[in-house]
Amino acid sequence: MNDWDTSDYLQDIQYCGNNLENVVEMALNNDSLVSFPDQLKTIFPNLTSLEVNNNSLTSPIEFPWKRGFFRLPRNLSRPALHDDKYTYSGSLLVPPNTFRREFLLDWNRITNLTHFRFSSDFQYISLQWNRMRTIAEDTFRDVTSLQFLSLAHNELTSLPANLFASLTNLTRLDLQNNLLQSLPAGIFGNLRNLKQLNLESNRLAVLESGLFANLVRLEVLLLGKNNISVVSDGAFSTAYPSSSTPWICKAIP
Secondary structure, three states, X not given: OOOOOHHHHHHHHOXXXXXXXXXXXXXXXOOOOOXXXXXXXXXXXXXXXXXXXXXXXOOOOOOOOXXXXXXXXXXXXXXXXXXXXXXXXXXXXXXXXXXXXXXEOOOOOOOEEOOOOOEOOOOEEEOOOOOOOEEOOOOOOEOOOOOEEEOOOOOOOOOOOOOOOOOOOOOEEEOOOOOOOOOOOOOOOOOOOOOEEEOOOOOOOEEOOOOEXXXXXXXXXXXXXXXXOEEOOOOEOOOOOOOOOOOEEEOOO
């Protein structure tokens, strides 16, 4: 749908005689959408993944319309090579016979997320390149299945202390290339399954005591291109790195 005239193809779709209940993944990228066509909710009732990248949305869409996961048809499974790409190099734990649940909203105009709350069993949400400046602490409260979250390439100067409190299944978090000047000491406190954390290209000056203390499964921490001058005692856990787990910490200016 990326290359069609938006108004023409959406107008044609609404005249579909039957709903397309077998369609579970859809991309509406590069379409200049300012709102989501309501008729698509009826035509595609079983969507599990939606990409609306590079549009003109100022708020996320109320999605999905149905919870749960769907299996590939005819007892099919993705081959290992395809599965690695499909799960973003293992960032998502998705059975090879099951469709993923994701919501991609990159390159829109979602600057304020103080009045929107995501819900459902998403595994991946991406809000990159939106010039986002504000976000509420309950924005992700109801997406407890989330494994990968990207807020990269925005204009966030601070984050609420409880923003990630319910994301206990999160394994990858990308906050790079924002304007973050500081982080609350307990902001990552519940992320005990987190393996990759990217904080590169911000304006962090101090790493507070306890900031990374509960990240006992962390394998990759990227801190480059910040203004870090103080690392407080207790900022890191004494539980890592272990001899059995490779551990990368990049903090080169």
